[in-house]
Structures are given as C-alpha cells and as structure tokens.
Amino acid sequence: MLRAELDSRRRSGERFTLRQIVAMMVPFITELAERHADGEQHYVHPGAVVYDPSGTALDPEVSAFEPQDPRDRACLPPEMRLPNSPPGDARASVFSVGAILYEMCTRASVGAGMRRPSEVVKGLPESFELLLSKALVGDAAHRPHDLGALANALHKCAPMASIPPPEADIGNLDKDADFDVDVSLSLIPPPPAMPADRPLEAIPSAKGSTAELADMKAALEADPRPRYVVIKEGMDHGPFSAVELLQQLASGLFTQENILRDVLSSDEMPLQLWPEFAPFAEHAHRHREVKQERVALEATVTKERTSTQNKALIGGAAFVLVLAAAAGWWFRARQADDERVGVAVDDAQSIDFSEGLGKGPKAGGGKWAGGKRGTAVAGDHPVVGGGKSCEAAQRAYVLSYEDGAPPDLTAGAYAAVLNRGTYLNACGVPSNMSVSVCAAVQNGRAVGVTVNTKPKNRGIASCVANSVRGMGFPAHPRLDVARTHFKAN
Helix, strand or coil: CHHHHHHHHHHHCCCCCHHHHHHHHHHHHHHHHHHHHCCCCECCCHHHEECCCCCCEECCCCCCCCCCCHHHHCCCCHHHCCCCCCCECHHHHHHHHHHHHHHHHHCCCCCCCCCCHHHHCCCCCHHHHHHHHHHCECCHHHCCCCHHHHHHHHHHHCHHHCCCCCCCCHHHHCECCCCECCHHHECCCCCCCCCCCCCCCCCCCCCCCHHHHHHHHHHHHCCCCCCEEEEECCEEEEEECHHHHHHHHHHCCCCCCCEEEECCCCCEEEHHHCCCCHHHHHHHHHHHHHHHHHHHHHHHHHHHHHHHHHHHHHHHHHHHHHHHHHHHHHHHCHHHHHHHCEEEEEEEEECECCCCCCCCCCCCCCCCCCCCCCEEEECCEEEECCCECHHHHHHHHCECCCCCCCCCCCHHHHHHHHCCCHHHHCCCCCCCCEEEEEEEEECCEEEEEEEEEECCCHHHHHHHHHHHHCCCCCCCCCCEEEEEEEECC
C-alpha cells in the first residue's frame, strides 16, 4: 500500500520526486473520477491506495471503511472527520488527493503547522503549489469537485511523466456555477512576506530538544491566520493565530486540558492530544509546577523563620520579666542560697555519628555524615536549632565517636557556668528539692535543655530550663552535653 511506502521513505529521509508523483497519481485520479461518475463513494487515503511505481490504483474494499491510522485520517476532508461519517463524493476526494500529493512531496501530513511545499522542497513549480492550495480548501462549499480538471492540472506540472488524462477544463478548479474557490480557506498557509532563509524538513514527531521545539514553533508561525479556537469552561476563546496561541499557553491562560478547535480543518480535541501544540502546553505546565513549588518552599521557610523569631522574643521577654521581679529577692538571699545548694557535676561528653550510631571516626575527630530535620550545616558540623529538650538536641545532631573519645570541652569548663546554682533561686527552688539539669550546648548556647525536679514541679522545671537557655557557655562548633545535679539539703 502507498501508506507503507510513505512511512518507509519518511524513515529513510527520502521523498517522491515531482515526476514520480505525476506518473503515479494522474492515472489514479482519472480512475477515481470514473468511479465517482458511476456513483461510488469512498474513504480515499494512502492506506487504501495500491502502490505501483508505474501507476497506483484504489482498493475498493479498503476504501469502504474509515481509516484508523492518524496519518490516513489526516487525508480525509474536514466534513468527514467526525466519527461514523459516510464515505465521500468527488468533492471530498479532491481534498483527499491533495492531502496525498502533499504528503508524497513533503513527507508531512496536512494540518496545523504544515509548510508550503516550496518551503520544504526547492524548485517546485508554482502551478503545483497553487493546485494543492485549491484542493486543500477546508470549507467544502468553496472547494472544487472536478477530479478530471485536477488530473489535467497535475499532468501539466510534468507533462512528460505520464500519459495525458482525458481533457477537462482546468478552470473548474477556480469556479463554476455552484462555487468560487477561496484559497484563503486552504490548509496550505499563505505565501510568506519574505522568502524563507532555508528549506525546512517535515515537522519532527519527537519531543524534547530545543532545536525540535524551535522548528515546530517556526512551522506554526508560518501561518498567520487566526484559525484556532480554545474552549475553556464552556466558552469559546479566539480565534487565535498560532503565534497568539503559543503566547497564551506560555502565559498559563490555557492549559493542556482545554479543547482546541482548528476552524479550517474542523479538528477538535484537547490541547495535550495535538502533536503540534502538546509539547508547548506540557512545557508551560512544567514551568508553572516548578514556580509553584518554589513559591511554596519560600513561604514555608519564611513561616518557620518567623515562628522561631517570635518564640525567641516571647521567651526572652518572659525571662526578663521573671528576672526583674525576682532581682531584689535574689540579691538578698544570694549568700544563703550559695551555702544551701550542693553542686555535683556529671561528665561532659561529645556525641557524634557517622552512618548512624555506633563506631565512627577515631578519638579526637569526627566527620558529619548526614543530618536530621531541625539541623543546618556549618563546615563539617550540623547546627542544631534552639528550643529543644536535651535529648531532642542529641537526636537532631546525632554524631558518633569511638569509645574513649574525649569531649570537645572539659567538664570543668561547663561546671564554671552550671555549678553556679544561683540561677535556681530566681525560680524559687525550695531547699528540700533536688534538681537535675541536662544541657546540650553548641556554639556557646544551650540548644537543648531538660530539667527534672524531685519532688516534681513543672513550673519550677520550666523556669530553670529557660534560665539555662539564657546562659553563655564556652563556644565550640560541635555539640557537647553536660549534666548537673543539685542535691536537696
């Protein structure tokens, strides 16, 4: 079949020459005219044409049924593209023959983004391009119906390539008593204002590369006619030219799900199913998704930063108020409280990890291998956010050393801060209460604090924890944990 030959030549990059087209198609058009004169009707397309280099013929059994191949369906005139449309008459076959001639010459199907044949193949006679423009008029009321005149006009494009067909008035391709041909309604785009800089091949079917999209865009922009209508939310928008439609897609006004109708070809389907427009609609969709994700991420970061700042301000203000209210009492009882409170400091230890808990870098060093939510990174060390419990700060940091690794700072360095139990007095710790403090310290501040009292008192424990968070400690980029126990009298 001719369809198989066309597909084979498309894959190999070959096309039919004008002499080959005339030699094969003049006899075919003559035969088709005779069949219609006998009252026959057919679906004419390459899949129904028996291929023979010396002359093609129609397969009446195949032409009795609608084609399913998209390229074959593109050869049907607009009035036959609705499902279950009946086979066509001579006027419909004029369009189908024009579509077959166009594909044989350019290797491309008719439809959106098609080029004028002379832009694809250099040296084509103007008469051949004019013949196709008349045959491919989308509106049947302005399309010629004389297949004999079409065969004669095609023969004159290469007179030595075939036997002359029966005489017919070529003027019937322009008008008769029933119609005037209107080439402005042809699917062939109008001549460009300036000659093309270079011949362009058939529109590529593959998606993705910038060069392919650029070629597709150039092909669409070659037709400046407003022929595309977009149906969105039940309303028609347009008609737009191809350039205008691409701009609307880029702006996000229309999306892949909207329906697109070509008023010249009567094709109507979602934008994502149009081979000529789907890549641009998909590109715009992905661009919008990336932009939305960026905006959402920025909003989340801003919200978390604001929340952290507000908590710090509220905690700081509350701490100042507590200190101001207790300042007089604290100074009066300072000496007595220092004598009352007994201090015992546990060991200060470093915690680190590599690939989870367990053995890690050797003593005296460690490499951060990953982080958890709530940490940032400074050099080789994760930075833990404040406001956590002592245990939560350790989990957020999670570094690991081999057994026997020394702490970054000595217990004495932290005892100099924590052992001064005077900060307990501001919280009203009674003499019969024991207090245990666990402080996870990084970069000179307590990023995690856990306070336990015996007997339990949540208010006092919270007050002591806030006091510890406000203290200044020896600074080191890694996380150290110091535990201090104040015994009851």
